[in-house]
Amino acid sequence: MFLAWNEIRRNKLRFFLITGVLMLVAYLVFFLSGLATGLQTLNREAVDSWKADAIVLTDEADKSLLQSIMPADKESKLKADAVAPIGQLNAIANNDGEKQNISLFAIDPTSFIMPDIIEGKSFKNKYEVVASETLKSEDFTIGDKVKLSGSDDELTIVGFITSARFNAAPVLYTNFDTFYSIKYGEASETNNTKLNGFVVQSDDVDNITKDSTLEAIPIESFIEKLPGYSEQNMTLNFMIYFLLVISAVIVAIFLYVLTVQKINIFGVMKAQGISSAYLARSVVAQTFILAFVGVAIGLGLALLTGEFLPNAVPVTFDLPILLTYGAIFVVVAILGSLFSVRTIVKIDPLKAIGG
Incomplete structure (x- = not known):
């Protein structure tokens, strides 16, 4: 030395x-x-915030949440410590001329995947949403009326959550009534039992479901299958x-x-x-x-x-x-x-x- x-x-x-x-x-x-x-x-920011062990999708969806469609009564086929139904769609949010790609999630506000509100309040009524705080930098604020591409419904931002993005798009959370109205429009009444999957907490991922039409995917495997990840x-x-x-x-x-x-x-x-x-x-x-x-x-x-x-x-x-x-x-x-x-x-x- x-x-x-x-x-x-x-x-x-x-x-x-x-x-x-x-x-x-x-x-x-x-x-x-x-x-x-x-x-x-x-x-993966939004998925990590769920603190889940696995996600249940249809077997033919190839681990894609967006491509998975199933009836809500499939929950009875699952065995886990906690189960949270989820719906998802991608859209462009128009906020008074400001456009932004977003990912809309429909969840039960009492489920374990409900994010913590850091500003404002949680959604309760139809057409209310909470948004990722990353949208603040795009001039989205509480009280803003937002329209999504492909829908005439107007959403109201009532609160913000900590930064949450899915496939690089900021996330909006809402209830299932709003989700069905936006996704199916006039046909929402006949499609109000459909969702994309179930987020679960379980120590035994291999035995979450015995239904051959469903697939329980460890959360890391699900993330790795995200497009381009x-x-x-x-x-x-x-x-x-x-x-x-x-x-x-x-x-x-x-x-x-x-x-x-x-x-x-x-x-x-x-x-x-x-x-x-x-x-x-x-x-x-x-x-x-x-x-x-x-x-x-x-x-x-x-x-x-x-x-x-x-x-x-x-x-x-x-x-x-x-x-x-x-x-x-x-x-x-x-x-x-x-x-x-x-x-x-x-x-x-x-x-x-x-x-």
């Missing part, structure tokens, strides 16, 4: 440049991680993994060049009795210092950037995930330095000093 630190102090500019490159790569890794987490949140996460994660590999290559190249430049010095040191193991530890320690400083600065810059980004940018920094990536980054950088260690071990003192 003494040799590593001494060399860094004597060659500040050279090692500052190496640290700068590592910092930029680390910054990009952390920012992509925040973007991946943020985009995940956009898709898995593909999006896989793409961003691959980008992060490639950046980690690139960082190892960068470290390997920089340190190898530095090692080649110092072959004569290393040869003299080995001729004086300094072991290859000591020199190797010095290179590894040097790499650790550079990578640690680069990661620390990159993390600080990423968190600072997050404070100044507009709400429209879906970036959410999860500190445990960032620290995990930071640790992996340092380990990968050290692995990259082993190429230089191999070169040091192979140095012949006599040849290195011209003997």
Whole structure:
């Protein structure tokens, strides 16, 4: 460590440049991680708020809530600790000219999936809804009259809940009478026993239902089947993994060049009795210092950037995930330095000093 630190102090500019490159790569890794987490949140925020273990859909719906249609009396076929019926449709909300994609959920306000009201009150009457607080940034307020595409009914926002989005769309919650009227219009009276599924709490997901027309899906499996969710996460994660590999290559190249430049010095040191193991530890320690400083600065810059980004940018920094990536980054950088260690071990003192 003494040799590593001494060399860094004597060659500040050279090692500052190496640290700068590592910092930029680390910054990009952390920012992509925040973007991946943020985009995940956009898709699953509402589902996470249910605190459910599974969702029951029709077997032919392919794990899609929107494609699942079943009669309400299917609840009698379920065995669980708690069951909450749910209906869902996607629409465009028009609030006095302000248009916004939304996801409308119909629920029983006494069920366990009813969200906490943070402003205003809960829906009680027909055509009343509570909205995700994310709609405030789109100028939606309590008392606003909202029309949904495909319906002439006018909804009144009576309250706001904590941020809730489903497939990136802000959520509105209402009762089933409102849902049937909006979805079926004049035919609502003949379709008022249909819903999309049941959200359940149960320790035994495999035995929730024996009905062959129904499928109990663990909540994580349901989320992973949301349109674009898995593909999006896989793409961003691959980008992060490639950046980690690139960082190892960068470290390997920089340190190898530095090692080649110092072959004569290393040869003299080995001729004086300094072991290859000591020199190797010095290179590894040097790499650790550079990578640690680069990661620390990159993390600080990423968190600072997050404070100044507009709400429209879906970036959410999860500190445990960032620290995990930071640790992996340092380990990968050290692995990259082993190429230089191999070169040091192979140095012949006599040849290195011209003997």
